[in-house]
Amino acid sequence: MIVGERKPFxxxxxxxxxxxxxxIIGCGSCVTVCMAGGEEEVKLLASQxxxxxRKNNRDVEVAEAMALRQCDDEYMNDPVLLDRVRAADIxxxxxxxxxxxxxxxxFNRVISDKPIKVVPALNTTxxxxxxDVGIWEERCVxxxxxxxxxxxxxxxxxxxxxxLLNGPCGGSSNGKCEVDKDKDCAWHLIVERLKALxxxxxxxxxxxxxxxxxxxxxxxxxxxxxxxxx
Amino acid sequence: xxxxxxxxxxxxxxxxxxxxxxxxxKGPDGEAVREKARMLKGNVDAVNITDNQTAIVRMSxxxxxxxxxxxxxxxxxxxxxxxxxRIAMMSDIFGASALGIRNMLCLSGDHQTFxxxxxxKNVFDIDSIQMIHMVKTMRDEHKVICGEExxxxxxxxxxxxxxxxxxxxxxxxxxLAKKVEAGVDFIQTQCIFDMKRFREFMKQVxxxxxxxxxxxxxxxxxxxxxxxxxxxxxxxxxxxxxxxxIERLKxxxxxxxxxxxxxMLCEQMQELREMEGIAxxxxxxxxxxxxxxEIMETAGFLPRPKA
Numbered sequence: 001m002i003v004g005e006r007k008p009f010x011x012x013x014x015x016x017x018x019x020x021x022x023x024i025i026g027c028g029s030c031v032t033v034c035m036a037g038g039e040e041e042v043k044l045l046a047s048q049x050x051x052x053x054r055k056n057n058r059d060v061e062v063a064e065a066m067a068l069r070q071c072d073d074e075y076m077n078d079p080v081l082l083d084r085v086r087a088a089d090i091x092x093x094x095x096x097x098x099x100x101x102x103x104x105x106x107f108n109r110v111i112s113d114k115p116i117k118v119v120p121a122l123n124t125t126x127x128x129x130x131x132d133v134g135i136w137e138e139r140c141v142x143x144x145x146x147x148x149x150x151x152x153x154x155x156x157x158x159x160x161x162x163x164l165l166n167g168p169c170g171g172s173s174n175g176k177c178e179v180d181k182d183k184d185c186a187w188h189l190i191v192e193r194l195k196a197l198x199x200x201x202x203x204x205x206x207x208x209x210x211x212x213x214x215x216x217x218x219x220x221x222x223x224x225x226x227x228x229x230x
Numbered sequence: 231x232x233x234x235x236x237x238x239x240x241x242x243x244x245x246x247x248x249x250x251x252x253x254x255x256k257g258p259d260g261e262a263v264r265e266k267a268r269m270l271k272g273n274v275d276a277v278n279i280t281d282n283q284t285a286i287v288r289m290s291x292x293x294x295x296x297x298x299x300x301x302x303x304x305x306x307x308x309x310x311x312x313x314x315x316r317i318a319m320m321s322d323i324f325g326a327s328a329l330g331i332r333n334m335l336c337l338s339g340d341h342q343t344f345x346x347x348x349x350x351k352n353v354f355d356i357d358s359i360q361m362i363h364m365v366k367t368m369r370d371e372h373k374v375i376c377g378e379e380x381x382x383x384x385x386x387x388x389x390x391x392x393x394x395x396x397x398x399x400x401x402x403x404x405x406l407a408k409k410v411e412a413g414v415d416f417i418q419t420q421c422i423f424d425m426k427r428f429r430e431f432m433k434q435v436x437x438x439x440x441x442x443x444x445x446x447x448x449x450x451x452x453x454x455x456x457x458x459x460x461x462x463x464x465x466x467x468x469x470x471x472x473x474x475x476i477e478r479l480k481x482x483x484x485x486x487x488x489x490x491x492x493x494m495l496c497e498q499m500q501e502l503r504e505m506e507g508i509a510x511x512x513x514x515x516x517x518x519x520x521x522x523x524e525i526m527e528t529a530g531f532l533p534r535p536k537a
Contacts, residue, residue: 161341162312162352166359167405169338170393170420171467178467179341191401200404206412209316209360209375 001030001129002096003136004037004122012045013052015119016090021061022049023088024121025081025103027095028068034136037094037122039066045094045121063088070099076106090117097124144214144221150202152193157210159186165207167191232369232415233387235332236304236537237276241416241445245535246503247510249306249418249447250274250522252298254289263294267301269519273526275534276333278418278512281308285345292322296329306389307331310339315355316364320374323365327384335389335418336361359412362390366413388413392446393420393468394431403434409444416445418512421462423453423471425501432507441507448502449512452525453491456480492521496529 006012016022024042032038046062053060065084068075070093085091085107093100100120107116126138141158147165148155157163161179168187171178175188194200214221231238240247250270255262270277277298281291295305307326309319326334338358342350356364365388367373372380390409394402406417422428428448435441453459453471456479463471475494482490502508511531515522526532 162338162357163354164338164357166357166408168396168398168401169358170391170396171341172396172398173467174397179343185397188398191398204404204408204411206359206363206408209356209364212355 001033001127002098002124003034003126003128003138004031004096004124006036006041006045006094006122007120009045009048009052012092012119012121013049016049016092017053019089020059021063021087021089022092023063023065023084023090024049024092024094025065025067025070027070027093027099028066028075029071031094031096031099031122034130037096042066042094045092067095067103070095071102073106076103077110082107082110085116086111086114090119092121093118094121096122142216143210143212145211151190152197152199154186154190154193156186156190159184159189165210167203233332233385235276235385235387237306237333238387238415239537240275240535241509243535245275245510246531247275247445247447248273248526248531248534249276249278249510249512250519251278251280251512251514251516252294252519253280253283253516254291254294256286256288258289260289260293260297263289263297264301266519267298267303270522271301271303272534273523273532274513275510275537276304276306278306278308278335278514281310281337281339282313282345283308283340285312285340285342285347285350287346292326292329292331295326295331299330304333305331306333306335308335308337309361310337311354311357311361312339312342312352315353316375319356319361320364320368323368323384323386324380327386332385333387333389334365335391336365336414337391358390359408362388362409362412362414370413387415389416389418390414391420392417394422394428395420395424395470396468399427399431402431403438403440406435406440407438410440414444416447416509418447419449420468421449421451421514422498422502423469423475425498426472427470429505432505436507441509445509446507447510447512448505448508449514450495450498450502451514451516452495452518452521453479453487454518455484455487455491492525492528495525499529499531 024046026039026042027037042064046064049062065081093103100118104118127140128136128138131137143157161177168185172185172188175185177183177185252266279291279294282288291307295307298305336358342352365386369384369386392406459471459476462469479487479490499511
């Protein structure tokens with residue numbers, strides 16, 4: 001899932017304090033699961049904003065809403081939601097960066113009588129897994145050319161601090177990465193896994209230079225599925 | 231001859247070589263490089279010039295290498311994968327060759343979080359093993375990575391590092407084998423203090439015949455004090471210092487620890503000279519360049535052979 005983390009309150013406040021009608025929209029997918037931008041978090045942020053803004057005796061309205069997926073037209077094209085967006089001076093999106101941008105594009109496409117400003121309440125941190133209660137860890141950088149079959153199901157591009165493709169660097173010590181002793185050395189895990197699988201030969205050859213074109217090195221990537229187009 | 235460098239000639243002739251190391255200054259002062267170079271001249275066969283080591287901004291390796299050449303020394307240009315993509319690397323290698331640089335060391339590079347700009351973005355477009363392959367392709371096939379022909383000849387003796395003390399220990403000879411397969415000509419190891427573990431590592435290397443496919447230079451460093459030994463053991467990744475070494479330094483007393491460190495180093499250099507598969511020594515006397523002459527003299531490694 002996409003994992004996000006709420007921005008510090010002071011930063012969110014500074015984005016919206018000059019407005020009177022604020023609408024907060026939570027997202028019901030990834031960021032709900034990682035407890036950063038779901039219904040509960042919308043309620044909490046709304047309360048904090050009301051207290052902070054009303055302290056200055058301002059007549060401020062903070063409304064709350066949810067969309068199941070802010071990254072999909074289907075879940076945003078709700079007349080009730082659109083009316084509330086139209087009524088607001090500013091929209092705070094509690095979705096990931098994808099949701100914030102999609103909301104901006106979508107609202108400005110369907111609402112033609114005024115420009116809509118959407119600001120982010122989260123920092124989108126990574127694509128990761130929930131590895132323990134309250135702990136999320138990155139697992140994929142979306143390089144566009146998956147090598148997991150070769151590396152025992154452990155991604156060297158994401159999990160190695162240097163994204164090395166040909167084995168552990170000289171800083172691997174007791175299974176830990178030299179950059180952070182709390183983090184496992186990805187290549188230590190990979191070679192041990194391959195050894196256990198009897199597949200060490202898979203990494204005997206020099207891994208060729210990576211083609212970074214499918215990765216994020218040339219503007220936004222795009223997939224067109226002709227079989228799905230109407 | 232692949233490069234015609236002094237280092238290559240001496241190794242080919244079977245001489246037991248010694249390389250030194252010089253860290254460029256944190257600024258544009260060429261005189262600082264010349265000063266250190268003069269201390270090393272005649273005492274070692276080639277000198278590694280570090281490339282922003284520990285990710286701290288310093289004078290570029292290429293520029294410092296050129297200063298060394300002008301001073302009559304032979305440089306070994308270090309290049310890390312951290313700061314350059316393949317385009318910049320190949321371009322810099324052409325430039326280095328044009329300036330007369332004939333040896334280079336292909337490294338991953340210390341992560342930027344260790345340095346003075348931890349907020350910087352790293353590159354790691356290719357890794358150290360791919361870098362070896364890249365330079366070999368440029369030299370032997372006259373081609374850049376994309377397959378286009380190079381104009382003119384690239385002369386370069388290709389080196390890489392190896393840390394026998396990193397984990398998993400069993401994988402380290404296999405990683406060295408991969409560097410050999412990529413086309414490395416010589417290897418310089420991480421600082422060795424734990425001779426027992428190094429001996430075990432070298433036994434595997436010799437059994438695999440890797441010492442016949444590349445020249446292995448054993449990395450050594452003089453210990454100046456008990457404090458330095460403890461600091462290195464605790465803070466420098468991939469360094470193991472056995473307790474008996476620290477005890478011996480302690481036993482020498484505070485005022486005599488540095489001399490004892492040099493004495494131990496000279497004994498170690500003698501021991502390495504006799505070890506099967508070792509073709510030379512890489513002496514890293516960090517900020518102790520003025521002691522290199524004394525160390526080499528005491529160890530019985532002077533005068534250096536003519537190339």
